Amino acid sequence: MKFIIIIAGFIGAGFLSEIKGQKGQAVISMMSGVGNSRKDTVLSVKIGAMQTRLPITVINGRDKGPVFSIVAGVHGYEYPPVIAVQELLKEIKPEHIRGTLIIVPVANMESFLKRTPFVNPLDQKNLNTAFPGSPTGTATDKIADLITREVISNSEIFLDIHGGDANEDLLPFVCYYNRKDKHNQTGLAREMGIKSQIGYVVSYPYNLYPSDPAKYALKQAAQQGLTALSIEAGKLGTVQRENVEMIKTAVYNMLVETGNYIAKRSKQPSIKPVIHLNQQDYVRVPEDGIFYSSLRSGDKVKKKQVLGYITDEFGNKKQDIISDSEGIILYKIGTPPVNKGETLFCIGYNQ
Ligand SMILES: [Zn+2]
Numbered sequence: 001m002k003f004i005i006i007i008a009g010f011i012g013a014g015f016l017s018e019i020k021g022q023k024g025q026a027v028i029s030m031m032s033g034v035g036n037s038r039k040d041t042v043l044s045v046k047i048g049a050m051q052t053r054l055p056i057t058v059i060n061g062r063d064k065g066p067v068f069s070i071v072a073g074v075h076g077y078e079y080p081p082v083i084a085v086q087e088l089l090k091e092i093k094p095e096h097i098r099g100t101l102i103i104v105p106v107a108n109m110e111s112f113l114k115r116t117p118f119v120n121p122l123d124q125k126n127l128n129t130a131f132p133g134s135p136t137g138t139a140t141d142k143i144a145d146l147i148t149r150e151v152i153s154n155s156e157i158f159l160d161i162h163g164g165d166a167n168e169d170l171l172p173f174v175c176y177y178n179r180k181d182k183h184n185q186t187g188l189a190r191e192m193g194i195k196s197q198i199g200y201v202v203s204y205p206y207n208l209y210p211s212d213p214a215k216y217a218l219k220q221a222a223q224q225g226l227t228a229l230s231i232e233a234g235k236l237g238t239v240q241r242e243n244v245e246m247i248k249t250a251v252y253n254m255l256v257e258t259g260n261y262i263a264k265r266s267k268q269p270s271i272k273p274v275i276h277l278n279q280q281d282y283v284r285v286p287e288d289g290i291f292y293s294s295l296r297s298g299d300k301v302k303k304k305q306v307l308g309y310i311t312d313e314f315g316n317k318k319q320d321i322i323s324d325s326e327g328i329i330l331y332k333i334g335t336p337p338v339n340k341g342e343t344l345f346c347i348g349y350n351q
Contacts, residue, residue: 022149024149024151026043027150027151031058035060035061035094036061036062037059038094039060040055041057041058042054042056043056045139045143047123047139056102056150057101057104059094059100059103061094061262064098065097065260066100066156067100067156068155068255068260069104069152069154069159070085070101070102071151071159071161072104073112075118075128075162075165076106076108076109076111076114077117077166078163079237080234080239081231081234081247082105082106083239085105086105088103089103089105092261096263097261098260099259099260101260102151102154102155104147104151108143110122117165117167120139120140123140125140125141127140127217129215130144131147131213131215131220132144132145133147133148144217147217148220153224155221155226157226157228158221158226159228159251160217160229161233162230162231163243164232164235166335167334168235168236168333168334169235169236169331169333169334170232171200171330172198172200172231172243174192174193174196174201174202174230174231175193175202176218176228176230177189177204178205178206179222184227185225185226188227188258189228190203192253192254192257192258193229195257196231196250196254197246197270197272198231199272199273199274199275200275200277202276203278218230227258231250233250235334275350276350277328277330277350279327281345281346281347282347283344284342284344285338285342286321287319288338288340289311289312289318290338291308292308293307293309293321293332295307296332297329297334301323301327301328301347302323303324306323307322307323308320309321321344323345325349327347330346332344332346
């Protein structure tokens with residue numbers, strides 16, 4: 001998850017043209033040449049004496065088709081996306097594919113290996129607020145820059161897979177930016193969300209100037225005019241088998257929808273009803289403390305409902321947390337400590 005802060009404000013549609021990213025050559029060279037191949041590579045990221053790496057797999061199908069990118073591990077403590085992509089890498093063969101898949105199995109290797117929620121331990125920055133990144137910045141800036149140039153700029157479809165981080169309880173959903181001046185791309189993202197079978201499809205408002213830093217990987221891809229969407233599945237720093245399976249099924253369904261997956265599938269998913277949520281209410285933590293709540297992600301809440309309460313470290317109740325809106329809990333802090341200003345609940349609803 002990424003703690004999205006929506007900045008309200010209307011920007012005329014005429015300003016909403018995309019920026020064209022500079023294309024990185026490492027992935028282009030892996031995409032060229034004979035089809036029906038798979039190549040794994042590791043891009044090295046050096047920062048003074050420190051070093052990290054960005055692993056990338058390119059699967060070239062036999063026939064031409066869309067370039068579809070799949071990224072996991074932008075937040076390295078979100079394990080179900082990482083494990084789902086590990087399994088997809090074992091299962092998907094070039095002969096199953098039309099077009100090209102660019103797969104980043106773990107975008108933030110240091111966060112993953114060092115078990116660090118939200119941030120890269122090399123520089124304490126959140127990779128998902130660093131886009132488009134910079135080739136001359138810190139480790140996180142450089143990784144964001146590589147993903148922007150090598151992955152996003154070489155793709156037509158971009159899927160960034162997240163889940164609840166170490167402390168986040170999350171309801172699985174698919175999300176995209178409702179970029180109205182990119183009707184075809186936004187429409188395809190929405191349709192892929194519906195076909196994913198995850199059941200909840202969330203749209204965020206898009207009001208970014210071309211010169212604004214996109215911050216989020218998903219928003220960077222939307223800004224560059226791609227069909228861009230995220231899967232959010234998994235929670236609380238563990239690997240839930242059902243969420244791994246849900247992510248894999250969603251990815252296969254999306255690849256079928258875009259025409260990238262051409263192999264027969266033995267098991268077709270049953271059709272789930274889809275709930276669309278186009279508004280989000282972010283309930284902030286009002287003060288540091290210990291948070292108590294009997295609510296979970298996926299629970300429905302009403303306006304003025306008590307969502308939980310905060311105590312101090314002596315157990316004294318400091319205040320109740322009250323909902324301002326009626327909707328469904330998309331994610332919440334699912335562990336006791338809370339810090340002022342954090343997103344305590346994200347409540348989704350439709351308007
Ligand atoms: Zn995340």
